[in-house]
Amino acid sequence: MPRARSLGVSLYHRLSHPVNPASVIFFAGFTMLWGLWVLNPWWEAFNQSAIYMTLNYFGPEWIWGLLATICGSVMVYETIRNNSFNACRGAFLGFIHWIIIGIAFLLGDWQNASWVLCAMISTICAYIYLNVKVNQVN
Numbered sequence: 001m002p003r004a005r006s007l008g009v010s011l012y013h014r015l016s017h018p019v020n021p022a023s024v025i026f027f028a029g030f031t032m033l034w035g036l037w038v039l040n041p042w043w044e045a046f047n048q049s050a051i052y053m054t055l056n057y058f059g060p061e062w063i064w065g066l067l068a069t070i071c072g073s074v075m076v077y078e079t080i081r082n083n084s085f086n087a088c089r090g091a092f093l094g095f096i097h098w099i100i101i102g103i104a105f106l107l108g109d110w111q112n113a114s115w116v117l118c119a120m121i122s123t124i125c126a127y128i129y130l131n132v133k134v135n136q137v138n
Contacts, residue, residue: 015127018135021087024128025079027094027121032072039065051112054104071097084132091129098122 038045038061046052046061055064071093078090102118 016131016134019128019131021084021091021128021132022079024087024091024094024125025076027098027125028072028075028079028090030072030121031068031075031094031097035065035068035070035072037065038062039069049109049112051105051109051114053108055101055108058104068097068101084136088129088132088136091125091132094125095122095129098125 044061046056046064052061055061075090075094078086078093081087098118099122102115102122105112105115105118
């Protein structure tokens with residue numbers, strides 16, 4: 001048991017080291033790319049898979065694409081403002097966006113693994129947000 005406790009303390013210390021808040025820009029780019037893909041007028045993504053059923057119930061495809069594109073753009077803007085508080089807001093926005101998409105994907109088709117990807121992205125955004133908040137020096 002002491003070894004497991006030591007491992008837990010070591011993991012806690014490693015995860016609590018400050019991360020670069022600008023790392024959220026990768027998820028901002030992914031969010032914008034996903035939004036542009038869904039917003040694309042040359043094909044319909046929502047009619048291709050049952051995973052989009054829940055999203056389609058709450059709004060048309062172009063609205064979700066526009067929301068994701070705006071969300072990604074705001075995340076980029078908040079990150080490049082060179083302030084940890086702004087990067088926190090961008091990470092939190094990414095968390096909210098991807099948790100909503102992940103829940104919708106889970107409800108749409110729980111056997112499809114896309115909701116796991118969304119859950120991972122939202123978890124990393126939440127980790128960045130919490131890590132920056134904990135390590136913020138003001």
